Amino acid sequence: ACGGQANNGTTSSSNTTQSSSSGNTARSNLRFVVVTHGQASDPFWSVVKKGVDQAGKDMGVKVEYQSPDKFDMTAMSHLIDAAVASKPDGLVVSIPDANALGPSIQKAVAAGIPVISINSGSDVAKKLGILVHVGQTEYEAGYGGGERMGQAGVKHALCINQEVGNAGLDARCKGFSDAMQKAGAKVDVLAVNLADPNESQQRIQAKLTSTPDVDGLMALGPTGATPALAALRSMNKVGQIKLATFDLSPEVLQAIKKGDILFAIDQQQYLQGYLPIVLLTLYRTNLNTIANPVLMTGPGFVTKDNAEQVINLAQQGTR
Amino acid sequence: MSTPLIEVQHVSKYFGHVIALNDISMSVSAGEVMCLLGDNGAGKSTLIKILSGVHQPSEGHYLVEGKEVHFTSPRHALSAGIATVYQDLAMIPLMSISRNFFLGAEPTKGWGPLRRFNVAYADRVTREELAKMGIHVRDTAQPVGTLSGGERQSVAIARAVYFGAKVLILDEPTAALGVKEAGIVLRYIAQARARGLGVIFITHNPHHAYPIGDRFTLLNRGRSYGTFTKAEVSREEIVEMMAGGEELETLSHELAEFARTDSQLAEVARELEQEAQELQHGTQQSEKEGSL
Amino acid sequence: MSTPLIEVQHVSKYFGHVIALNDISMSVSAGEVMCLLGDNGAGKSTLIKILSGVHQPSEGHYLVEGKEVHFTSPRHALSAGIATVYQDLAMIPLMSISRNFFLGAEPTKGWGPLRRFNVAYADRVTREELAKMGIHVRDTAQPVGTLSGGERQSVAIARAVYFGAKVLILDEPTAALGVKEAGIVLRYIAQARARGLGVIFITHNPHHAYPIGDRFTLLNRGRSYGTFTKAEVSREEIVEMMAGGEELETLSHELAEFARTDSQLAEVARELEQEAQELQHGTQQSEKEGSL
Amino acid sequence: MSITTTGPQGTGKDERVTKVNPLRSLLVRPEMGAIAGSIAVWIFFAIVAGNSGFLTLSGTATYLSVSAELGILAVAVALLMIGGEFDLSIGSMIGATSMIITILSAQFGWNIWASILVAVVFALAIGFLNGYLVLRTGLPSFIVTLGSLYIIRGVTIGVTRALTGRTQVGGLDLAPGYDSAHAIFASPITIGGASFPIEIVWWLVIAALATWVLLRTSFGNWIFGVGGDVQAARNVGVPVKRVKITLFMMTALAACLLAAIQAITFTGSDVLRGQDNEFLTIIAVVVGGTLLTGGYGSAIGSVFGALIFGMVRQGIVFAGVDADWYQAFLGVMLLLAVLLNSYVRKYALEVRR
């Protein structure tokens, strides 16, 4: 592992020199702060947080998870500022908007705090002086989903977006529709309400009534998948209209098992929470670094074949 | 002497650093009209708000029929039979006349879960009570906020008279009323007294206060100058009290100074004389006729 | 005859299906006090709200110094020199006395971007003007909402008198005032007339209306019964008008009926006589003294 | 000088009122603007989206369903707002109570009716607390309930994650008592092939009840009183505290009912459920003709306010408006609906002979 350092170029070697003083800190004194753009109430990020907490326990370090209460990158940059001012031993961030968050992250790097980025921001991680990026870009995940759905023969799909304007969700949708267009299919975006499953269901039903040629639905998360499934069930179109989703939940997996949902795109976001804490701990105690600039956690696809295996894990909130 | 209906002893009231009332004692007995007199800002409204449970006294005691009470809301005072016409009337502008009239004491019909607000009855009573006061409303569903000042005041008075059981408190009830309506209110007060109620009456009009009052309590700048029975005080003294203890003469001088002709002011004097005679004449007539 | 300061011709006002005014004409000239008389709900306040630009007439014309105007807001009327004391006073309860006094016409000092509200001046003027009315406020920073009814009314009157340039409109200004303060307001009216202003004065108190009025316009249930000069009408007729054209005698009967003793009502008569004499006495004195 | 005396005319015709078209005078009722708005919105979408399913029975069912869920809240909130108060905590109350039902029944295996009872008690307690705090401190309810909005949402998230490790919990359909609860809260009624959810019935029943209370009981009169001028109402003896606290409790109860309906329909819950519902509800109530400042309004109005909202939200989808422009369109429709509403009311009040 030490050999990796040499390959890592100037960035990581400067990090090494800055933090060498703390090379042998006791684990129980380590404090890492995670700042992401995903609220603890978001099912996707809930799994990330679970990974963070578990890694903290396993490594015997102190972890704190913070996120803004709305998708507002200026608010998130202030959270990073505060985290930096509290002088943690390491920082984990997601970077959905490099313009907005870049300066704050650079401040952390300049203060000698090792930073790992997760989920979004793989393209800017290196430039900002980040140790390593853990995760996968939303666009690629969407693209992968689009390819699959295209293969399933869908010609006109709806992208069900529970928060129009949210850059991460928009990137998923964009990747999905780019891949679909390549396969010769058409994609419309349908906005639904993340706080009201009934309204979401009724809206999907209305859309399916008014555009009868739709034959595929791509939900951007379980929040959209549950009402989409309910809509298909109430219109007796399960199977007839193909449904796929991002991210997992026990209900989604049950439906996959039954064949009601075609597949789910799994970023294994648990890893995005767990790994950075492990990496930071090792960096702090053992000066280990990773050679690759990006650790890919996805995209994985959960289908009827492998749904059974993860269903219990999802029940525990780790998948 | 029988126990007074209501009585306050050494009551004071402070608002922040403002002393609105300072060591006031007074009482009202059954079948008596107590006139509360005093200049603007003397503390009359504050005192009656203590009596009606709106304010709690900062110091002192409040007794109803000899027993000390601590009203924490006007509802308590009302249920003890004390009805009040507030100077600001306590009306809900957006509500209809009849709903305002019965607010807090709605007539119902039916029983159990079907017990309901008797709208027809409320409308009828409201219309009748107002008609008795000489106010003929177009529509009892009209919002009170669109009534004229006098109409609004009449509704408040009619309500208090209708619900008053033991004590009736009237804070400048005739301020916005026409000559005729004011007369009716005076008649109401006399009626209430005849029925054995205690009445507290606040007014700035000596022509209203003196004929109807049995006792007079004088407030000045938050302090009491004592209570006087009608036998003890003359009309001029009452007027003097109402002006906060100042001589009225200075005033007449000033008024006279600006009158443009002597004849005009002479006329003022003449007409006042006439009014006096007219009232006397009325008395004699009524004696002859026996009843209305 | 010179052009009246303000004049309305055939004015009507409807609120929804309510006819508040029906074909009213009236006018006020410089140096004249016009008394607007009428029972409760006759439409007096509605008429003066048209004059002061609060309401627009539904029908009819409004002329200021002979030229037709269409005031769409009270600001226009104010800038034409028409100041009004509204029956509901138009005060901001949470604002201090002096800020209320000058609201809409703030005195400033300094210039350009440094022009600022002259707080000290505003406080001084407010205190002085109120003191002239016999109201001594504790603190000009006290919110108007905590003043007594009469104090509040005095602030409104003092303001209108201070700012009135051509026409002064007073809607029941003395309703909540003490004997002394009411006298001062009457003096103000006389002063304004002497300075050549036109004054419109609404009151329900004949003792206030008759001595000061030059002409009387009578409203009843939204219609005008005409305008009368003082020479044309007697005091009794005025009182009759104020009661909406009804005989007062019936009233006195009723009052008398409830008086418990004859002696009491006899006393009422006596005291009224005395009041008249006193006023007359005042006149004679002032003649001797020449000035205050 | 001559004066013609006009005697008082007791009950006969009054010369001081104009004759007025009875239809026009009907328009003065607070809800008439919203009724007119509903008709206008319906016609608009019938034209714009008529051939894409808006007019079909199943299209009608979708917007009625959306309206019903908003409407159940709106009726209660209408009474609360007429009483002069706000409750911003209803949104998070939905999330909390539906989570209580789901966790107790799906995680701990309680009978669903027992969980609902606990949720009801919880809702009533919070409603009481909201009201108590508002009246005790004299703070505006907007602020106090904003505080409880955050607290309830935060505690819901924290507790749910502590207990289940997730933010979405499902599996309610396996809990005992699910079938009877489903029949009452979530069974669809099929009419002409389209299935109308039973929540529409709940909505209408509650609205009828609220209208009865408001217009025909003493309590209703007190609601108008405390909303119109709380000081005046207290002075004439209305038990202000009791009235307001009851209103807060009823509002919380309505949120709990909606939570039960949603939890049982979707066999699970999400901590975010109900987010932003507080504002949508206030809009529906105000569109329905209730004054934001209290003292004036109607329960029926809120029914039509919610109906307009449901039609606009679903109509936009039928009309095929692009998701990007969805919010802009919603805003425009909302403004137009309120404008029409206020225009109708003004027209009604300014009737000439």
Added chain:
Amino acid sequence: MSITTTGPQGTGKDERVTKVNPLRSLLVRPEMGAIAGSIAVWIFFAIVAGNSGFLTLSGTATYLSVSAELGILAVAVALLMIGGEFDLSIGSMIGATSMIITILSAQFGWNIWASILVAVVFALAIGFLNGYLVLRTGLPSFIVTLGSLYIIRGVTIGVTRALTGRTQVGGLDLAPGYDSAHAIFASPITIGGASFPIEIVWWLVIAALATWVLLRTSFGNWIFGVGGDVQAARNVGVPVKRVKITLFMMTALAACLLAAIQAITFTGSDVLRGQDNEFLTIIAVVVGGTLLTGGYGSAIGSVFGALIFGMVRQGIVFAGVDADWYQAFLGVMLLLAVLLNSYVRKYALEVRR
């Protein structure tokens, strides 16, 4: 009978007032509660999170920065709310104007100052429209500006996507005029090694200006007037429309200023930026002692309201409160701050001899 006449006491001492501690009488000012609250919150976090950096200069800089951004809005909103109106559209106004600046300069290469000018004109126009609609229709501003909130946000998303294909646009640092704009809107001021963003200066300057306007100009008096009783204010000749429309325009302008600061600091923009800021601002203003119903309040108070908010928001991070419990914590702090606020005011008003 004897009556002792008490002559009027012109300017001398008045026997009708008690002596009062001058310190206590100071407490009657609307902002005193918020000042006390700020101190209490600061002490709380100094104890709880003092050793994790809350007390350091850079820790102070982070919460001052959060407070400043909220505060710039809060000062303008305080005036608007004292004037009796709400503006819910400021949140989406931030997104819209920062997007205007970013798109014009980063996509079309305009000089940044020209783009800012366009954004300012846009903000003033929307502010005018908001005010005009509110006054013209007599609808509550809560509803009208909720409509514009949706419309502005929707149009921003729609137009941005149509022009750029994205919802985040960056690259503002390459636009002409960036350096001078950066110096004015985004340059940090370094004190003792910690960098304080210049927006703090903007905030304090605006607050001072607003206080001056409110307390020392005619316009300020009119603001109190129209907020306290609009009918009475109109009757004494206050130009109600002009005052209210100006207030709406100033509020929009403050949003535009914040947008410019953020766009330039972050060299780009996001359509969702500013989301929910409208409510946070209202909270800050009310915590600062301004009445929700208008007619009473202060600009200084809103400064401390924003300060409390910034401290709580950032203090939670320093204290290491888990994100799951963040909202619950925020709610409790909010309630405590308002309670303290109202307690201080009551205490001040109920002073005894």
